[in-house]
Amino acid sequence: MSVAPVQSSSSCVKDQVSAAEWQARVDLAACYRLVAQHGWDDLIFTHISAKVPGTEDFLINPYGLMFHEITASSLVKVDQSGNKLMDSPYEINPAGYTIHSAVHEVRHDVVCVLHTHTASGVAVSAQRQGILPISQQSLFVLSSLAYHAYEGVALNHEEKARLQADLGENNFLMLHNHGLLTCGPSIADTFLMMFIFQRACDIQVMAQNGGAELIAIEPQILAGAKAMIAGVTKSAQGMGGALAWPALLRKLDKLDPGYKL
Numbered sequence: 702m703s704v705a706p707v708q709s710s711s712s713c714v715k716d717q718v719s720a721a722e723w724q725a726r727v728d729l730a731a732c733y734r735l736v737a738q739h740g741w742d743d744l745i746f747t748h749i750s751a752k753v754p755g756t757e758d759f760l761i762n763p764y765g766l767m768f769h770e771i772t773a774s775s776l777v778k779v780d781q782s783g784n785k786l787m788d789s790p791y792e793i794n795p796a797g798y799t800i801h802s803a804v805h806e807v808r809h810d811v812v813c814v815l816h817t818h819t820a821s822g823v824a825v826s827a828q829r830q831g832i833l834p835i836s837q838q839s840l841f842v843l844s845s846l847a848y849h850a851y852e853g854v855a856l857n858h859e860e861k862a863r864l865q866a867d868l869g870e871n872n873f874l875m876l877h878n879h880g881l882l883t884c885g886p887s888i889a890d891t892f893l894m895m896f897i898f899q900r901a902c903d904i905q906v907m908a909q910n911g912g913a914e915l916i917a918i919e920p921q922i923l924a925g926a927k928a929m930i931a932g933v934t935k936s937a938q939g940m941g942g943a944l945a946w947p948a949l950l951r952k953l954d955k956l957d958p959g960y961k962l
Contacts, residue, residue, distance in 0.1 A: 713774070714726075714773070714774035714787070715773075715774070717787065719754070719755075721754040721755065722753050722754060723773065725751050725752075725753060725754055725760065725888070726760060726773035726774070726776050727773045727960065727961055728751070728888045728889070729749060729750075729751040729760055729773075729776060729813070729888055730771050730772050730773045730775075730776060730960040730961070731888075731949075731950060731953055731960045732749050732751075732813070732815070732888050732891075732892050733749055733762060733768045733769075733771040733960070734768065734769055734771070734953055734957050734959075734960045735892060735949055735953060736749065736768055736815070736817070736892075736895075737767070737768035737769040738769075738953070738956070738957070739896070739899075740819075741817045741819050741895070741899060742767070742768040742769075742817075743817070743818040743819075744767065745764065745765055745766060745767060746794070746818065747797075747816050747817050747818050747880070748761055748762050748794055748797035748800070748801060748816055749761070749762065749813065749814070749815045749816070749891075750797075750801040750805065750813065750814045751812055751813045751814075751888055752805060752811075752812050752813075753778060757780070757781055757805070758778055758779065758780050758781070758786060759778075759779060759801065759802075759805050760776040760777065760778055760779075761776065761777055761779060761793050761794075761797060761798070761801060762776065762777070762793070762794070762797070763775050763776065763777050763789060763790075763791030763792075763793070764791055764792050764793050764794045764797075765791055765792075766791070769957070771960070772959060772960055772961070772962040773960065773961055773962060774962060775789075775791070777789045777791055777792075777793050779793060779798070781802055781805065781806060783795075783798045783802065795856055796854055796855040796856055797816070799855040799856060799857070799858060799860065799861060800814070800816060800855050800864065800882070801814045801816075802861070803860075803861035803862075803864045803865050804864075804865070804868065804882075804884050806861070806865070807865045808868070808870075808884060810886060811884040811885065811886065812885065812886055812887055812888065812891070813884065813885055813887065813888045813890075813891035813892075814882065814883075814884045814891070815882065815883050815884070815891045815892065815894075815895045816876075816880060816881070816882045817880050817881050817882075817895065817899070818879070818880040819880065819881065819899060819902070821899065821902040821903045821905075821906045822880050822881040822898070822899060822902050823878070823879065823880050824902070824906050825875070825902040825905055825906065826875050826876060826877050826878055826879055826880060826881070827877070827878050831846075831848055831875050831877075832846060832875065832901055832902070832905065833905055833915065833917065834917050834918040834923055835904070835905060835908055835915050835916065835917060835918065836900075836901055836904045836905070836908075836918075838897050838900045838901040838904060839901040839904075839905070839918075840918065840922075840923060840926040840927075840930070841894075841897050841901075841926075841930060842873050842897060842898050842901050843923060843926075843927075844926060844927045844930040845870075845871045845872040845873050845930075846871060846873040846874075846875065847867050847868050847869055847871040847873070847874050847875070848867065848874070848875050848876075848877060849863070849864050849867040849868070849874055849875070849876050849877065850863075850867075850877050851876065851877045851878040851879055868884075872884055872885055872894060873894060873898055881895065881898050881899065881902070883895045883898055885942070887942055887943070888942075888946075889942030889943055889945065889946035890941070890942035890943075891942070892942065892946070892949070893941055893942040893945055893946075894942075
């Protein structure tokens with residue numbers, strides 16, 4: 702007999718939090734569902750976090766739920782030390798806490814952190830050269846990309862300082878032998894950045910599997926792209942997530958509207 706996951710009452714949680722926090726919860730739950738729909742989830746593992754507006758606290762997935770099960774009310778609110786700030790029947794992934802708290806602790810411009818273990822992402826993370834400049838998608842990634850060496854499952858809090866130093870002010874982080882991470886000023890931008898990061902990895906693996914000699918994008922184009930992208934990220938549209946997000950939610954509302962509970 703199957704057992705339904707324990708869920709908090711949406712009306713109960715909504716009544717206990719600010720309107721801004723509830724909207725953040727809805728958007729973050731939507732992001733989890735979209736990651737599942739795109740096939741980037743890894744059973745109950747990996748994680749996405751978002752800051753609670755106006756605080757240094759953040760929301761993260763309840764450890765034990767699949768991404769397609771996560772709702773606005775089931776997200777767990779923790780402080781920078783990993784302490785739960787509201788009652789929840791769930792704990793959080795300790796490795797997830799290490800990675801996400803490391804970013805939120807020092808990157809005050811970051812609202813959302815998204816981490817995946819996709820096959821293509823891990824495959825490219827195992828390549829010494831990392832992302833190759835062979836696609837338009839790779840240009841966006843290379844404009845703000847850092848790498849972090851594998852240190853085992855992220856349970857050692859001493860790793861946080863090294864992860865922070867490696868990430869710096871970048872928005873894309875490749876965790877060698879591990880996976881991908883994006884961070885951005887909104888949930889929408891962070892999701893879009895992961896879409897681009899994942900697509901760049903997919904293209905690279907497919908191109909390498911083709912066996913033909915690869916054509917690298919000319920260095921001057923890469924340099925020009927960096928300047929162009931830097932200008933785009935300073936505009937009102939950010940990384941473009943604000944344009945794509947409403948369309949993604951319209952699709953999600955038709956296919957899987959339960960995230961709002």
